[in-house]
Amino acid sequence: MPTVQADNLSKTFHVADKQPGMLGTLRHFINRSYRAVQAVRDVSFAIEPGEVVGFLGPNGAGKTTTLKMLTGLIHPTSGSVSVLGQVPFKRRPDLLRQVTLVMGQKQQMIWDLPPMESLRVNAAVYGIPEDEARRRIDELAEMLTISDEMTRPVRKLSLGERMKCELMAALIHHPRVLFLDEPTLGLDVNAQTAVRNFLREYNRQHGASILLTSHYMADITALCDRVVMIHKGGLIYDGRLAGVVNRFAPFREVKLELASDADESVMARYGEVESIQGRVVRLLVNRDGLTATVNRLLSEQDVTDLTVSDPPIEEVIGRVFDDGEPGDTDEYTTGADSV
Amino acid sequence: MKRYFNTLRIFWSASISAEMEYRVNFAMAAFSSVMTLGGTLMMLFLFYRTGYEMGGWPWRDALAVVGVFTFLEGMQATFMAPNRTRVTEHVREGTLDFVLLKPINSQFWLSVRTVSLWGVPNIILGLAIVGFALTTRETPPTLAGLASGLLALGLAVLMLYSLGYLLSTISIWYIKLYNITMAMQALVETGRYPITAYPGAYQAFFTFVLPVAFMTTVPARLMTGRGGTEWLLGAVIVAGLLLALSIGFWRFALRYYTSASS
Amino acid sequence: MTQAFAQSRTGWRRKLGVLFVVHYAEMLQYRVEIALWAVATMLPLIMMGVWAQAGESGLFPFSQVLMLRYFIAVYLVWQVTIVWTIHHFEFLVVTGRLSPMLLHPVDPCVRFILMHLAEQGTRLPFALGIVGLFLFLYPDTLTGGEGGDIWWPGWWNITLALAACYFAFILRFFMQYALCMVAFWHERVTALDAIQYLPHLFLSGMVFPFEVLPEPIREVLLWTPFPYTVWFPASLLVHGEAPVLRGFLTMAGWTVAFFILYRVLWHKGLKHYSAMGA
Structure with missing residues (x-):
């Protein structure tokens, strides 16, 4: 059974429209018009246990929306999701204990206290005994090569240090399924490498499934054998990383x-x-x-x-996102390249 | 001068159009102004129905105090509070530097940058209440009394502004200003009723330490012709002192800021 | 079976313990702001001035000393019953920080309540300092003045008052938390909070003692939740003359009602929140 199974996921948002200028403001004040925006359409894929999958797409392609549907934060407009055999939107505690979502830099940490305190909170929330939590924190800290940062307030940490702490907080309960949205965004090269190595190591030790979005192709080439690409809400490729060149170039x-x-x-x-x-x-x-x-x-x-x-993969992918149209979807969703 | 005026116009039309985004909030602000006024009137009723006169003020005169207070509350919410919040943001995000580089007096810029419509209902209600109190009085106000009262009201606005600006200046050192503002507003609540309705210790504190008495009791007193031109003189002095203090303190803070932040 | 139960109970105790201790440490970081809150909530002490002065006139059915005691008690009760969760909740929703909390296996509301308790613990010393100042300025509050009685409501009433205070806190919390749910549909809920604050301000006994109200109005208000969040515990502290059974039953009824309302809105709200992109 696949760890994550998404079938024909679609999501439509309704957003308010506003014309610029005073007149637009006034009209907006009196009578708001809304328009439907389809963020994700008919996306299907599966992730097997222990697999690391790169999730690619330009800004606004629907990556974050998809991740939120997979974690149950968003209910899909149509289609279905199953994570570890459960429906994530029900948010049942036994499922929550096995998944994690990392989004951005300061989501979980208590801003004015050292990271240790936030980690203790998460350990308690996930019901991890005190000594076990300590052991896990030490282990994660070692893998991420941080130690003396643990006693400084979070607000005084650098971006990279904060991201590492964020990862610790997100992984202290040893989840089996990881959804990572841009875990290396804004980090310097050293920190990027550290996070990358850490994720590879975590995947190896715990056999966890990882779905990862990143703007840095280096993350993808280092971690993922397989990539799922979406563009304008539609799936345009699902297959081996090496196959991207074959398929699109x-x-x-x-x-x-x-x-x-x-x-x-x-x-x-x-x-x-x-x-x-x-x-x-x-x-x-x-x-x-x-x-x-x-x-x-x-x-x-x-x-x-x-x-x-071969033309370089960054260029190929860049070209795909420049001219790949969602109309091509059907042509690309199924094929020999699927693993 | 024209340049300052144009700047003002652009600032305000932009902030008003931003405010229009939250139309429900405006309705709620108006509703809450009316309800607060209703509650305050109920309080007056509870005092006066027994024949008690708050600090020796007949109820219409006390009503004038309530009106002045409501008006000032509206001025504060419309012109002063939103700008204070902005100063704090500038300091926190380091964008104060850009303001300092503009060829416009920084205190002017920071004091008039935005307006908020939320206080408008209170301004209107406050003026209406004062008008009602003055016109239904047994002895209508004299022209001299009215003029000096309005002058005192203007001075009260100046005092409130200067006090508020003193507070926003503190944010150069201490960013979490919100709570200081809340604390000050809680104490200013005293001004809802005539200062003589309070015990001696309160009167002393709110006249000499936090000059709330000069903000609401004095304008109402002059308008209703309860006399005391010496109070007007006092108001001029207090307002002048506070304004000078706010300008001086801002300059001092800027010296500190420019020498510390680079 | 029983062992599993005992285990899960100690699990919960540890969970709550850790959360409380960590949030207490967090609140201690904000001690200056919280101390200012003790000042920002001084409205009852300001009203004390007006009413004590009025009490002296002899035109009201209470003495100056009684007013001093009543408003000091109101200030103390308020220190325990202040609920600010709506501001925090709005922040969490607007910045998207609620989302990771939803993925925790503990309901966020448990954490919010513990944060309030931690904040109260930080604020209380400052509030007691302010009370001390007023008792020093008006020593008659304690001694009763010439020919008056010492302020001592008795252990039983103090116990009841304490229970009423925390009961009132829970009631106020769910009242506001139910309102918080509106944040799922409308981002700026703090404006709504200003409106729910109004009846609390004017109908709870915070700015005037209930006894000055005409009898029929008082009877109507006693069916609403408001007087029980301030007037009821404060009266127990002042002299113990309060409808104890009715007070607790009414509070229980309203608490259950607001709790149910919150649960219903919570489920609907999460659906809507998710529709907007969580």
Whole structure:
């Protein structure tokens, strides 16, 4: 049974519209108009026990809304969610003890007290005995490499330290399912690496399932084998990280150096010409016919050097979000790339 | 001068349109003003129905005090409280620097930045009550009395402003101003009734330490022709002192701020 | 079975204990603000001035000393029955900080009540200081003045008054907490709070002693929850002349009513909150 199962999740919000200016203000005061915004539409996926899944999408794609539906903070307009076999919106204590949600920087910590106090509160709330809580706190602190920060008030901690404490507070009850919304946002590179290593370690030790959103591709490539991508509320990809390139960039880049200056009309016979600079040519060649094309190039042209490479994944994903339309949804939701 | 006036217009139209977002709140503020006034009138009724006169004031004169207090409450909520909150925000978020860099007197900017409509019902109700008290009196007020009373009312607004600005200045050092404001407002409640209705210790405190007596009792006293031009002189002195103090204290605080924050 | 029960009971005791201690530590961080609250709630002591003065005139059915005692008692009762959860709740809803609390296996309202108790514990010493100042200024309050009695309502009445105070606190808490639920639909609930504060201010006996009211009005008000949150415990403290059984029963009835209202609105509100994006 999958740990998290989402079927055809949709969520529509009603937001008030207001025109700018004094007249708009007045009209808004007297008669408000609302419009429906579909934040998430027909999103389905499953997460298996122990899996770390990256959840990608540009700002406003519906990631946070989806996470909130998965944790039961939001009731879906239609579709269903099951987490560990339960409906999260019922918020039953035995389910709550096994899941956690991390969102932003200062959600759980008591601002004017040292983090230790907030951790004690959470330990008590989750019914963890005192000595066990102490052991877990030490263990988490060691994994996250923090110690002397524990005695300073939260408001005096740096962003990175606060995020680490936030993670401790969110994980003290050893949840089996983790929903993490931008856990590394705004952190410096060292802290990002520390959080990343910590999550990998936690996943390994506890076999927990993790669904993670991040703006940093490094987080995703370091932690996730599989990614789920949404755009404008719709699912556009669900599959292995490596498959993203295959799926969205069915080309490879072939860089040639010829013995003499290249002719564009000749080169166009082999693939899409990206650029020609004297004797150096960049071609985009369809993946399927790559071997044949390279063979033809080598036999027909006077090639002095040739390299074949994947376009970088950041660029591919960036391109997907630039022109991927939710209309494409059906085409992408099912496919061989699903794990 | 024109520049200051234009700034004011832009500030206020922006804040009024922001306030309109919360239309229900405005209705509730109006409702709560009416109810508070009702409660206060009930209090007066409870005192006067036995034949007791609060501090020797007939009930219409006491009503004038209530009116002045309600008016000042409205002025406070409309013009002063929202700006105080803003000063605190500026200090907390470090945006005070931008204000200090503007080619406009910083105290002016910070004192008039926003208005809130919530106090408007109290302003109107307060003036109406004063009007009612004065016109239904057995002896109508003299022109001289009315003029000096209105002058005293203006001075009362100035006192309230200066006291409030003194408080917002404190936020340069101590950010959580809200509670100081609440504490002051609780004490100012004394002004709802004539100062002579209180025991001696109260009278002394609220005349010489926190000059509430000058804010409500004195204007009402002058308007109703209960005499005492010496009180007007006192009000001029107190208001002048408080205003000078608020300006001086702000300058002092700025010196501290600019030398400490960089 | 019994063992499991005992275990869960100690579990709860520890839970509440830790929460209280931590929140107490939190409140101690805010001691300056809380001390100012003790001043900000001095309204009964201001009204004491007017009524004590009035009591001296002999036109009212009570003496000056009685008024001094009554309003000191009101101030003390108020220190225990102040509820500010609506401001906190609005903050939590507006900033989205309620969401992580909803994912805890303990109902947030348990924490809110404990935070109030912790805050009261921090405020009480300052409030007692203020009472001390007024007793020093008006020693007749304790001694009764010339020919008067010493202020001593007796142990039984003190016990009853204490019970009434905390009962009143719970009643006030759920009254306000039910109102808090409106925050799910309308962000700025503190304006609503100002309205619920009005009957509390004028009908509870906070600004005037109940005895000055005409009899029929008093009888009507005794069916509302308001007098029991201030006048009732204060009267027990002053002289013990209060309808004890009726007081506790009325409070119980209203508490249950507001509790049910809160539960109903809570469930509806969470649905709506979730519809707005939690």
